[in-house]
Amino acid sequence: MPLLWLFLIVLAIAAAGFVLGRGRALASAGGDARALHSLPGYYGWNVALKAMVPGFGLLIVWLLAQPLYVGSTVSSMIPDSAIKDGASRSLLMAEVRRTADGLDAAVAQDLITARDAADPDADIAALTDKLKEAGQIVTAEITQPVLTAAQRYRDLNAKGAFAMLIAVVAVALAGAFYGVNEARAEFRARNVVENGVRALLIAAASVAILTTLGIVLSLVFNTVEFFRLYPASNFFFGTSWAPSFSGRGGASDLGVLPLLWGTFYISIVALAVAVPIGLFAAIYLSEYAGPKVRAVAKPLLEVLAGIPTIVYGLFALLTVGPLLVSVFGDEGLGWMQAGTAVMTAGLVMGIMLIPFVSSLSDDIINAVPQAMRDGSYGLGATQSETIRQVVLPAALPGIVGAILLAASRAIGETMIVVLGAGAAARLSLNPFEAMTTVTAKIVSQLTGDADFASPEALVAFALGMTLFVLTLGLNVFALYIVRKYREQYE
Amino acid sequence: MYDAPRSTENTVSTEDIKFECTDCQVYYGDNHAIKDVSVKIEDKTVTAFIGPSGCGKSTFLRCLNRMNDTIDVARIEGSFLLDGQDIYDRKVDPVQLRAKVGMVFQKPNPFPKSIYDNIAYGPRIHGLARSKADLDEIVEKSLRRGAIWDEVKDRLHAPGTGLSGGQQQRLCIARAIATEPEVLLMDEPCSALDPIATAQVEELIDELRAQYSVVIVTHSMQQAARVSQKTAFFHLGNLVEYDETSKIFTNPEDPRTESYITGRIG
Numbered sequence: 001m002p003l004l005w006l007f008l009i010v011l012a013i014a015a016a017g018f019v020l021g022r023g024r025a026l027a028s029a030g031g032d033a034r035a036l037h038s039l040p041g042y043y044g045w046n047v048a049l050k051a052m053v054p055g056f057g058l059l060i061v062w063l064l065a066q067p068l069y070v071g072s073t074v075s076s077m078i079p080d081s082a083i084k085d086g087a088s089r090s091l092l093m094a095e096v097r098r099t100a101d102g103l104d105a106a107v108a109q110d111l112i113t114a115r116d117a118a119d120p121d122a123d124i125a126a127l128t129d130k131l132k133e134a135g136q137i138v139t140a141e142i143t144q145p146v147l148t149a150a151q152r153y154r155d156l157n158a159k160g161a162f163a164m165l166i167a168v169v170a171v172a173l174a175g176a177f178y179g180v181n182e183a184r185a186e187f188r189a190r191n192v193v194e195n196g197v198r199a200l201l202i203a204a205a206s207v208a209i210l211t212t213l214g215i216v217l218s219l220v221f222n223t224v225e226f227f228r229l230y231p232a233s234n235f236f237f238g239t240s241w242a243p244s245f246s247g248r249g250g251a252s253d254l255g256v257l258p259l260l261w262g263t264f265y266i267s268i269v270a271l272a273v274a275v276p277i278g279l280f281a282a283i284y285l286s287e288y289a290g291p292k293v294r295a296v297a298k299p300l301l302e303v304l305a306g307i308p309t310i311v312y313g314l315f316a317l318l319t320v321g322p323l324l325v326s327v328f329g330d331e332g333l334g335w336m337q338a339g340t341a342v343m344t345a346g347l348v349m350g351i352m353l354i355p356f357v358s359s360l361s362d363d364i365i366n367a368v369p370q371a372m373r374d375g376s377y378g379l380g381a382t383q384s385e386t387i388r389q390v391v392l393p394a395a396l397p398g399i400v401g402a403i404l405l406a407a408s409r410a411i412g413e414t415m416i417v418v419l420g421a422g423a424a425a426r427l428s429l430n431p432f433e434a435m436t437t438v439t440a441k442i443v444s445q446l447t448g449d450a451d452f453a454s455p456e457a458l459v460a461f462a463l464g465m466t467l468f469v470l471t472l473g474l475n476v477f478a479l480y481i482v483r484k485y486r487e488q489y490e
Numbered sequence: 491m492y493d494a495p496r497s498t499e500n501t502v503s504t505e506d507i508k509f510e511c512t513d514c515q516v517y518y519g520d521n522h523a524i525k526d527v528s529v530k531i532e533d534k535t536v537t538a539f540i541g542p543s544g545c546g547k548s549t550f551l552r553c554l555n556r557m558n559d560t561i562d563v564a565r566i567e568g569s570f571l572l573d574g575q576d577i578y579d580r581k582v583d584p585v586q587l588r589a590k591v592g593m594v595f596q597k598p599n600p601f602p603k604s605i606y607d608n609i610a611y612g613p614r615i616h617g618l619a620r621s622k623a624d625l626d627e628i629v630e631k632s633l634r635r636g637a638i639w640d641e642v643k644d645r646l647h648a649p650g651t652g653l654s655g656g657q658q659q660r661l662c663i664a665r666a667i668a669t670e671p672e673v674l675l676m677d678e679p680c681s682a683l684d685p686i687a688t689a690q691v692e693e694l695i696d697e698l699r700a701q702y703s704v705v706i707v708t709h710s711m712q713q714a715a716r717v718s719q720k721t722a723f724f725h726l727g728n729l730v731e732y733d734e735t736s737k738i739f740t741n742p743e744d745p746r747t748e749s750y751i752t753g754r755i756g
Binding site: 026268335370371373374375376377378379380381382385389393394 | 553557666
């Protein structure tokens with residue numbers, strides 16, 4: 001693991017620099033820490049940062065740049081004549097990489113010597129046999145240009161890794177040396193470290209934002225691609241969902257409306273369960289329960305939030321579904337055909353959402369100032385009158401926000417739907433019929449052998465985009481509500 | 491121990507007594523916050539409780555409408571008679587008691603509702619209004635008595651939290667009046683207000699005296715001297731002296747009272 005070693009070497013340089021910088025700063029002040037501009041530790045951190053930041057920075061850049069450089073160099077080596085008809089340069093490069101990896105593995109297993117692996121005049125047939133013996137899958141016979149390229153590839157990579165080792169260590173040492181040199185009493189090491197901390201935090205925030213951006217962009221590009229193959233009006237206004245995987249292409253009906261309806265219907269059932277139960281639980285916990293009950297009950301309720309959704313799915317499939325069938329099925333009221341239904345998934349999803357509603361609402365109700373309650377009690381109001389007429393109106397914006405957040409969870413939920421609601425895309429008002437949601441269909445469109453050039457697979461991205469826009473809109477709306485009405489009480 | 495009630499017996503005739511408290515003790519957990527306090531509060535009078543911080547005057551005030559019930563660790567002993575009825579008796583519903591003994595708090599605490607709904611809150615929960623017109627009348631009357639009607643009559647449906655601090659406190663007083671209480675307890679009602687708002691509230695308290703028994707806790711001795719007829723001085727949980735305000739401030743009997751009002755303790 002040369003990379004791990006390199007990492008440890010840089011860390012060791014930084015650690016040594018820390019000790020040196022700290023000692024040198026102290027020495028420059030005659031051993032009296034009060035004469036330093038900053039605490040001695042800051043001088044140490046300054047040196048460590050100056051060793052680590054350039055060292056790791058160069059390491060990352062090198063790791064990103066080397067494959068690009070090696071790839072393009074080796075690729076330009078392969079003559080056009082070596083590329084077979086119907087094959088592209090990138091396919092040949094993949095073969096070169098596989099061969100190079102195979103050679104590496106064979107050398108590592110001592111099946112061939114390093115010299116043989118690098119020998120440009122090696123016997124190709126013998127080498128192929130040895131690679132096959134080494135358990136490396138070689139699809140075709142290796143040709144001379146491929147072997148030459150693979151050997152060149154290995155050579156460049158080995159040289160690159162060595163050069164990287166030297167360069168990174170040199171940069172880290174130079175940085176450490178520069179830092180140690182700076183460590184004098186009047187140097188403002190604390191300010192430098194402060195800037196370093198800020199840069200670290202900015203970097204962390206940027207990674208999160210850039211990743212979001214990347215996800216959205218990948219969705220957007222694939223969605224645009226989908227709409228090139230399938231008319232947008234049929235997607236948005238089509239009332240039938242019937243994808244075909246037989247390769248007939250245009251024969252699929254990919255209307256989003258049945259899926260949106262299923263999503264909406266299941267979410268409504270879930271919220272109808274979660275909002276009253278969650279809200280009442282929150283009111284009990286924050287207003288009526290004593291400290292002891294609260295200390296036990298609140299964590300217990302929050303355990304619900306920690307259960308993986310697939311487990312809820314099993315609960316829906318094995319417990320709630322059969323239970324509902326026994327009441328509403330053919331032996332009971334006769335409304336329900338099978339255990340998988342909107343009602344099953346909705347009920348279980350509602351149970352899942354209870355802690356979201358209750359936990360957030362509980363915090364919000366607790367944030368209502370005690371002065372409000374005192375004012376109401378002082379006028380002769382009972383506890384429930386106070387809660388209904390003073391506490392809840394004051395907490396309402398926050399509660400609405402909590403409900404909307406729970407709603408966006410419900411819309412994005414997948415596993416409970418897959419196991420509890422069935423897979424039939426249907427536009428129906430009967431809550432005891434099987435329906436399915438956008439998320440469940442994204443899963444089913446992309447599992448199996450998906451051809452990513454067909455509209456049947458690309459529709460998953462359009463569905464994802466639709467879902468993303470919906471939940472984003474809901475979240476923005478929730479935040480807007482919370483902000484707008486927050487100043488009503490202090 | 492100074493026996494407060496006996497010293498006032500000659501100046502107060504018994505039929506005017508609103509609250510008669512005898513040998514009251516309050517404990518917060520292990521802390522004995524109020525010790526052997528006995529006091530008679532008269533009807534149609536402003537009674538001021540003064541004393542240094544932590545002396546128990548607010549605690550005692552909160553006993554008078556059982557607001558301490560909401561504090562789990564508080565324990566109360568002794569008899570608190572409101573018109574001869576013990577308010578800590580099992581038969582007494584604290585909710586009904588608080589409708590009779592209204593309270594105004596230190597910090598203005600209007601509900602996050604409109605000015606109208608703030609005032610109408612009490613009458614609505616106690617069913618005091620027979621019709622919408624009746625309720626409108628109660629609201630207007632309370633706001634007028636709270637000396638804030640002229641300032642808010644054009645924006646009754648604006649939120650109560652949008653008023654200034656002094657207006658909010660007068661709104662809270664009007665809100666307390668709206669339930670037609672017999673006694674009005676005020677816990678440092680002016681401590682969050684500027685001098686102008688304080689003057690308005692004091693003027694209002696003086697007017698309220700005509701109909702209610704008002705008990706006010708205050709840190710300002712000038713305020714106690716200005717608005718009250720009777721003054722009680724608390725110190726370390728004891729009622730040190732209780733007498734006519736003019737007597738307390740000019741000729742106190744207890745050396746501790748004299749020290750406090752001249753600024754040597756507290």
